[in-house]
Structures are given as C-alpha cells and as structure tokens.
Amino acid sequence: MIETRANTKKLFIKTYGCQMNVYDSDRMMDALAPHGYETTLDMGQADLVLLNTCHIREKASEKVFSELGRLKELQNERRALGGDMLIGVAGCVAQAEGEEIARRAPVVDMVFGPQAYHKLPDMLVQAEAQRHLHPSLKRAVIDTDFPEEDKFEHLPSAKKEVTIKRGLTAFLTVQEGCDKFCSFCVVPYTRGAEVSRPVAQVISEARGLVEAGVKEITLLGQNVNAYHGDDKGRAVGLGELAYLLAEIPGLERLRYTTSHPRDMDDALIAAHRDLDILMPYLHLPVQSGSDTILKAMNRRHTAAEYLDVIARIKAARPDMALSGDFIVGFPGETDQDFEDTLRIIRDVGYASAYSFKYSTRPGTPGASLTDQVDEAVKTERLYRLQELVNAQTTAFHQSCVGKTLPVLVERPGRQAGQVGGRSPYLQAVHLEGSTELIGAIHQVEIIGTSTNSLVGRLKVKAAA
Numbered sequence: 001m002i003e004t005r006a007n008t009k010k011l012f013i014k015t016y017g018c019q020m021n022v023y024d025s026d027r028m029m030d031a032l033a034p035h036g037y038e039t040t041l042d043m044g045q046a047d048l049v050l051l052n053t054c055h056i057r058e059k060a061s062e063k064v065f066s067e068l069g070r071l072k073e074l075q076n077e078r079r080a081l082g083g084d085m086l087i088g089v090a091g092c093v094a095q096a097e098g099e100e101i102a103r104r105a106p107v108v109d110m111v112f113g114p115q116a117y118h119k120l121p122d123m124l125v126q127a128e129a130q131r132h133l134h135p136s137l138k139r140a141v142i143d144t145d146f147p148e149e150d151k152f153e154h155l156p157s158a159k160k161e162v163t164i165k166r167g168l169t170a171f172l173t174v175q176e177g178c179d180k181f182c183s184f185c186v187v188p189y190t191r192g193a194e195v196s197r198p199v200a201q202v203i204s205e206a207r208g209l210v211e212a213g214v215k216e217i218t219l220l221g222q223n224v225n226a227y228h229g230d231d232k233g234r235a236v237g238l239g240e241l242a243y244l245l246a247e248i249p250g251l252e253r254l255r256y257t258t259s260h261p262r263d264m265d266d267a268l269i270a271a272h273r274d275l276d277i278l279m280p281y282l283h284l285p286v287q288s289g290s291d292t293i294l295k296a297m298n299r300r301h302t303a304a305e306y307l308d309v310i311a312r313i314k315a316a317r318p319d320m321a322l323s324g325d326f327i328v329g330f331p332g333e334t335d336q337d338f339e340d341t342l343r344i345i346r347d348v349g350y351a352s353a354y355s356f357k358y359s360t361r362p363g364t365p366g367a368s369l370t371d372q373v374d375e376a377v378k379t380e381r382l383y384r385l386q387e388l389v390n391a392q393t394t395a396f397h398q399s400c401v402g403k404t405l406p407v408l409v410e411r412p413g414r415q416a417g418q419v420g421g422r423s424p425y426l427q428a429v430h431l432e433g434s435t436e437l438i439g440a441i442h443q444v445e446i447i448g449t450s451t452n453s454l455v456g457r458l459k460v461k462a463a464a
C-alpha cells in the first residue's frame, strides 16, 4: 500500500537548465506548501511530479518527452498499488510547445508556462477533478498565456523554513523576459517581454531572506541589468537597486546574473566601484568576437564596444573576474570569424566561460538562415575554444595562490574535518576546519588549486 500521511502529499520537481528555473521551482514549492504538498527526493513516491523545463539547451523537448515516457511507467506502478501520480510540465518548453506536449504525451495533466506559477493550486484542482475520468475524456489543463497581471504579486513570499533549507545563499528574481531578440535565442518568445519587480517588493523579499539567515543574494533576470523597477512612479536601474540593497544590515554579498553588454550603464559600473558588497565577478556574455557574426546575431554591440565596457568595469573595479557565454558555428561563421572569437577571449582573459555549438531553435530568426556550419567544424571550434578558456581558468586559479581571500564558508567539505565555501570570484574553496566556521566569512590563505577549485588555510590572526 502507498504510505502517505493524512492530508500530506508528496511533490517532486525536476529542474532543468538555468538558475531562473531553480528559483522558479522553489517558488512553485512555496505556492504548493499551503495546499499540503511537501517535497520528496524519490520520484516514485510522488503524488505530483513537475518537470520545470528549459528551452535553451539542445534537444530540450526530446529530453522532456523521454522523461515523460519514464514517468508513465512510474505512474502505472503507483496506480497498480492503489495510488496515483499527477504530472505537470512547466517552464520554457511548456511555454513554447503548449498543446503539442499534451497531444503527444497524454500522460501529462498540466502544461503551464513561467507566467502561470501562481495559478498552480487552481490548476491542480482542475487536474484532480479529472482524475477518475476515462483517459479518453481527460483534458490536460493548459496555461501558456502571457497575462498582464503580475505573477510576482500572487506568489507567497519565501517562507523562513524554505529559505533556511536553501542555506546561506539565495536567488532573488528581480526581472524576467527579454526585449533584445538575439537571433539565435528563444527567451523573448518563451519568457515574453521584459518585466521588472517594483523596488519595494525586491527590498522586502531581500530583507526576509536576510532575516532567515541568508548572507549572499544573487539577483536573477534573463536580462538582469536591464532592470527598471518602479519606485513611486520612478524607474530605478540595477545600479541604484544595488545601493539600496547594500543598506540591508546582515546582507554581506550581492551578485547578479545574466547581463547584456548594452545595459552595463554608468550607475551600475559606479556601484561596482563604491560597494564592497557587490562581488567582483561578472557574467557578461559576448557570444562571438566577430562583428559580422555579432550583427547577424542581432547582439546590438560590436567587439570593440564590448571591450570598452570591460575596460570601464575594470577601471572601476580592477580585480573584476569575468565570465562569458560563447556560441560557435553560428550560420555563416568563417574561420576568420572564429579566430576573432579566440582573440576576444585572449584580450579579455576569462575566469570562466560557457560555450555551446549553435543549434537551431524553431521560431527564431536564426532558424531561417541557410549558411549552416558543418557539425565537425563546430565540434573542432568548440574544442579549441574550450581549451583556451580552460587554460585561462587554470591561470586565474593559480593567480590566487598566495593571496588571502574572504571566503563565505557554506557547508561541510567532502572529507571529514573540511569545510567548503566560495571566494568573491565565485571559486569553490576547500579548507581544513570545523563546521563551526559555516555561516560566516573568514579570511583564508590560498595555498593551492585542484581541478576547478582552490585549496585554502584559515588565516588565524596573530596573537597581540
């Protein structure tokens, strides 16, 4: 027999893709908790399984359909034992493919996009009402509209216990959607136009997180530095918002992601100069180093303009570590275009970077371009690019050896007697020390590096 406590239902959310989705999954949990749902780590035990999907990665929808096939088997197993399992598909694949998902996978009870999360409890009631209908009569509940109303207003704010579970660091969505329309990208179609949360809402949620023990907040948005939140009729940018958040007692670190080079304005750069709380690590994708390709991508900036933004940021904050996104093999990319990309990587010197082979996203302007780059050429270019970036990442880690860095110690280490945390530059740092160190920023001398992380030693103040 299926064991469930009276009135308690089990929820399993599988999150794909970006940090925005991690945050959204947390908010879905928050929205469902008052309706008796608690999370389980065992998908087979779940009364409700939600797939929070991401459209940015290759073959996103195929992955969702194969997961749904697996879920159908789990659902059958549960039914054979007298239980049931409702299945929902959320996120960008749901937004983009809507009806098609319900048609191809009748096992799905709900399909809803990122704008509809606050309606989740209502959708569940509708889905549950159909539970005992013959499969041929069931209709999936579909909500993939872009409503005018503000979904942020309707979601319950992050509750204390939920936040503590998230630990010392938290994500806070301040902006959603994108108006940039890069020609390869689905985000403007799946997430819709840019919307910013009002300043007061952001500040109050940030205060709530800090009261619950959070020390580091990462502001999220698809185009986060295009933030223009309302403050009593006035639009406030991300730079000004950073100054306001810096006033919150107990908030020790602030980050934001993802930014567009066009929106790195003077106020935001000044905030990096003035605010210690704003961490010196910036994810600023350029995608390509070739002006021809940047134009075809509709990026709205040249390679030189990107380098100029970097120079201004470094003038304000000389130790700024940079990260980027790159696409290789965009239609029409020649050997010379690719060399230009390698050159901009050498010019900037990245602490880390994410790189992808171009793949067509249906419905984007890129999808109608014909001059496709051969798959083998894309593979070879990606390999060369990653080799260069990996060397830069290693060099960056090496350059930290011998320095003393403030490390926010967040968790026990992989081995007993060790703890782990993050440097200001988002590097993982491991050090010997007791779990009593967890929860605060400590001065740590960097004594070595290992793959993708730093090894440190707690700096003990010399006795007076």
Ligand code: 5AD
Residues within 6 Å of the ligand: 056, 184, 185, 186, 285, 287, 325, 326, 327, 356, 357, 358, 359, 360, 361
């Ligand atoms: N092909 C390859 N990479 C893509 N990205 C977005 N769309 C595509 C696509 N069609 C990459 C971009 C973006 C990152 C999140 O994903 O580099 O910055």
Ligand code: SF4
Residues within 6 Å of the ligand: 178, 179, 180, 181, 182, 185, 186, 187, 188, 222, 223, 260
């Ligand atoms: Fe996509 Fe470009 Fe908007 Fe980023 S800025 S979300 S890549 S359209």
